Amino acid sequence: xxxxxxxxxxxxxxxxxxxxxxxxxxxxxxxxxxxxxxxxxxxxxxxxxxxxxxxxxx
Numbered sequence: 001x002x003x004x005x006x007x008x009x010x011x012x013x014x015x016x017x018x019x020x021x022x023x024x025x026x027x028x029x030x031x032x033x034x035x036x037x038x039x040x041x042x043x044x045x046x047x048x049x050x051x052x053x054x055x056x057x058x
Contacts, residue, residue, distance in 0.1 A: 006025065013021040 006029065010022060010025045010029075013019075013025060
């Protein structure tokens, strides 16, 4: 399943009352969000390492 079809998947599952599929889709969206947030935080720590080091001195 591609990300572009995820919305369609959720809409179809909800409109046909397929709660197991709907819940699986929601869990997938949450996991994708967590991965994106963790990736952004990792990149921030790597790119702005000097900033975090200077904050620890104060």
